[in-house]
Amino acid sequence: MSSSGPGVNPGPSFLSDEASLSMVDDNLSMSEDKLPIPSDSTLFLPLVERLRQLAGLQGKRHVQAPAAVFPHQPFAALGPAAALGDDAGLVPGVAGPLLLACEGMHPALVAEDPWFAGWSAVLVNLSDIAAMGGRPLALVNSLWSQGEGPEQPLLAGMRFACDKFAIPMVGGHTNLQSPYTALSVAVLGTAPGPVLSARAAKAGDLCCLLVNINGRFHRHYPFWDAATHAPAAQLRSQLALLVELAAKGFCHAAKDVSMGGIIGTAVMFAEAAGCRLELDLDAIVPPVGVDREAWLGCFPSYGYLLAVDSAQLAPLQAAVAPDLDLRCEPIGRFAAGAASVQLGCAAGSAELWQGGELLTGF
Numbered sequence: 001m002s003s004s005g006p007g008v009n010p011g012p013s014f015l016s017d018e019a020s021l022s023m024v025d026d027n028l029s030m031s032e033d034k035l036p037i038p039s040d041s042t043l044f045l046p047l048v049e050r051l052r053q054l055a056g057l058q059g060k061r062h063v064q065a066p067a068a069v070f071p072h073q074p075f076a077a078l079g080p081a082a083a084l085g086d087d088a089g090l091v092p093g094v095a096g097p098l099l100l101a102c103e104g105m106h107p108a109l110v111a112e113d114p115w116f117a118g119w120s121a122v123l124v125n126l127s128d129i130a131a132m133g134g135r136p137l138a139l140v141n142s143l144w145s146q147g148e149g150p151e152q153p154l155l156a157g158m159r160f161a162c163d164k165f166a167i168p169m170v171g172g173h174t175n176l177q178s179p180y181t182a183l184s185v186a187v188l189g190t191a192p193g194p195v196l197s198a199r200a201a202k203a204g205d206l207c208c209l210l211v212n213i214n215g216r217f218h219r220h221y222p223f224w225d226a227a228t229h230a231p232a233a234q235l236r237s238q239l240a241l242l243v244e245l246a247a248k249g250f251c252h253a254a255k256d257v258s259m260g261g262i263i264g265t266a267v268m269f270a271e272a273a274g275c276r277l278e279l280d281l282d283a284i285v286p287p288v289g290v291d292r293e294a295w296l297g298c299f300p301s302y303g304y305l306l307a308v309d310s311a312q313l314a315p316l317q318a319a320v321a322p323d324l325d326l327r328c329e330p331i332g333r334f335a336a337g338a339a340s341v342q343l344g345c346a347a348g349s350a351e352l353w354q355g356g357e358l359l360t361g362f
Helices: 017-028 041-052 055-067 107-112 114-131 151-165 232-247 261-273 292-297 310-320
Strands: 098-104 135-146 169-175 177-190 206-212 223-225 253-256 276-280 303-308 326-335 340-345 348-353
Touching (some): 055 135, 098 114, 114 135, 114 177, 135 151, 151 232, 261 303, 261 340, 261 348, 303 310
Parallel strands (some): 135 169, 276 340
Antiparallel strands (some): 135 177, 206 326, 340 348
16 A cells, blocks of 8 residues: 655655756766765765655555554465555456446545545445446555544444455555545456446336335435445345346346436436436335435435346346345336436426436546
8 A cells, every 4th residue: 555645745855856857867877986875974874864754755654554454465365465565456366357446535524424434435336346247356545634543434434344345455545644634445346247337228128226225314414324234244245136137137237326316327327328218206215204305316325227128127126025125116217219317207297307418428
């Protein structure tokens, strides 16, 4: 895990780029007997002390923070080369295509609820891999902290999530002298079977919502938390479910319900698929006691929109049924036409998003 970066004071011994390049050129032109290494101990020992205090060297002490939190040998079968602290994390080889995702945490969440931000940083990355029909392999993080202390709950939240899902943190970047506190996490995964690309949705497909309803809103945030108190075995089983559904052909495209909520994710789904998506708001039933509008816009810890052939709906629901916390219901249909989203209910219908209007640009 590397350290240093913005906020680290390089000290007066660091030169400008122009001066540094000039010195390199001068040194290269010197013969070995003219290298400026002092022979007098009264000059040599102060040089050693100045080198000992180099900001780039001392900044590496920041790595002690994650080193004290994460297991040092995530893949014991790979031997010492897989131990944390090398220039890159060593991950076991896998067959098939790889998946790569990255998420940055909202600054307000990092400031107000850093443990939950650390937990969420891992969770959302794992969800992104699952949404593609993939299995996560390993994580890395980049952490900036305003001095020592603010990084601790962020690290603790990440470690808790890594343990819950049994996915290791294998490296990262740590800076404890930053003018701000921030966190970003990335994940590497693999697709062992069919890839659930959002672009595979087509006209005629059902749009199904797969979601864990056994949760609660986290504090004042629009985050539906059905994970922090759930058993680890259940979380791992739910994360692996998308791989099983893809392998059996029960769904062929998916989108992780993210910060945009069900409605925002539907827009991203339609944009990626390049077709019209008609949603029935009456079919989107919130958990007992939850306001419908809040449910439509919330970010669930486990929620996916799936593109499903109508003939596969019954076997899809049968595959999900053993987990009583999960609900999987059709909430709309993809239709021919330009990318757009239409909302309907008993009171009428209206266009939410017009296809000519870019959202993400993808």
